[in-house]
Amino acid sequence: MLRDNPRVPDENTNVDVTIRLVSESETCQGKASQIGRLRLAGWVLVGGASTRMGRDKALIEIGGTPLALAAAEALGSVCDSVAFVGDPERYKTLGLPVISDRQRGAGPLSGIEAALGVTCSEWNFIAACDMPALNASLLQDVAAAAGLDAAVPQYPDGRIEPLCAVYHRRCHAVAADALATGIRRISDFIARLRVRYVQVTDPQPFLNLNTPEDLEKYRRG
Numbered sequence: 001m002l003r004d005n006p007r008v009p010d011e012n013t014n015v016d017v018t019i020r021l022v023s024e025s026e027t028c029q030g031k032a033s034q035i036g037r038l039r040l041a042g043w044v045l046v047g048g049a050s051t052r053m054g055r056d057k058a059l060i061e062i063g064g065t066p067l068a069l070a071a072a073e074a075l076g077s078v079c080d081s082v083a084f085v086g087d088p089e090r091y092k093t094l095g096l097p098v099i100s101d102r103q104r105g106a107g108p109l110s111g112i113e114a115a116l117g118v119t120c121s122e123w124n125f126i127a128a129c130d131m132p133a134l135n136a137s138l139l140q141d142v143a144a145a146a147g148l149d150a151a152v153p154q155y156p157d158g159r160i161e162p163l164c165a166v167y168h169r170r171c172h173a174v175a176a177d178a179l180a181t182g183i184r185r186i187s188d189f190i191a192r193l194r195v196r197y198v199q200v201t202d203p204q205p206f207l208n209l210n211t212p213e214d215l216e217k218y219r220r221g
Contacts, residue, residue, distance in 0.1 A: 040143060041121035042079030044071045045111040045163065046086035046129045047101045052210045058084075058091065058129045060209075062219065067209070068129040069094055077136040078143045079125050085111040107184045108163055109175060116172035128163040130208045132218065138205045141198055142166055148194035149174075153206070156199070161206045162186045 046058040046068045053060070058068035065073075068091065072082045083097040091098045099118055103110040112126055123146045127134065138153075145151035146166045153161040163186070171193060178189050200206075209215050 039121070040079045040123050040125060040146075040166075041115075041119050042072070042075035042082035042125045042127070043111075043115040043119075044068055044075065044082065044084050044127055044129050045108055046084045046091055046098075047104065047111055048108070048129075053212060053215070056090075057209060058086070060215065062132055066094065067132060069096075070132055071127055071129045071134065072096060074134040074136065074139060075125055075127055078139045080121075083115075084129075085115050103179055106179055107186075109179060109184055109186055109189055112167065112186075112189070113172060113175035113179055116167060116169050116175060119169050121169065123166055123168060125166050126163065127165075128208060130210070131164060131206055132209065133205050133207045134164065135205055138200070139164075145196050145198045147196045150190070150193050151196045151198055152190065153200045154197040155203070156201065160187070160190065160197070161200070162190050164206055 048057065050057045059066050061067075062070065068084060072084070072094075075082045083099060084091050084094065085099055085101060087104075088098040088100055099114055101110045102114050102117065108128065115124055115126055123143075125139070125143060142151055142153060142164065143166055146168075148168075149171050150165055150167045152165040174192050175189060178192065183189065207218065209218060
């Protein structure tokens with residue numbers, strides 16, 4: 001079920017990741033890969049501090065696959081190409097393009113701003129790296145809802161999942177302005193957009209791993 005919000009104004013890896021790779025030499029406006037000449041670009045945010053986990057969540061392996069690559073593979077089921085947003089030097093060995101956050105330390109909104117600032121794709125699926133239960137069916141539903149400024153999963157109680165959502169590239173100006181004025185909360189950014197909400201009830205696919213306890217519980221099943 002969809003609900004619009006009209007009130008808001010205008011192969012260095014042994015993992016078989018079946019997504020389209022793009023080389024750094026394929027540029028769009030001299031900045032990013034040619035992800036943008038494609039219908040839907042995927043971006044995995046890997047630049048978080050992981051302070052509660054105590055180590056880099058993006059590189060933690062579950063079943064032999066780093067969380068970042070698992071997220072990339074999930075996005076690859078609906079996106080024409082996938083890249084990471086984070087430290088290019090740190091994540092280059094994962095075998096996918098990496099663009100740098102423009103404002104490191106500013107939280108996930110900085111990653112969203114960076115992706116939307118370099119993409120040439122009209123629509124961009126942006127996801128956090130620490131959601132190992134994402135599935136193709138859910139991602140297809142969110143991707144199919146792309147419209148207005150963004151398509152964002154929403155629970156019946158109003159909570160949202162903005163780090164598994166589709167954003168139009170015109171949202172870059174909104175993200176950049178938010179960061180420039182000191183806004184860091186994703187919810188404050190979302191409030192500035194025209195949003196198409198995708199109604200969801202099951203939180204399991206959005207499970208994120210923030211602590212060693214979360215990781216151990218997930219591994220135990």
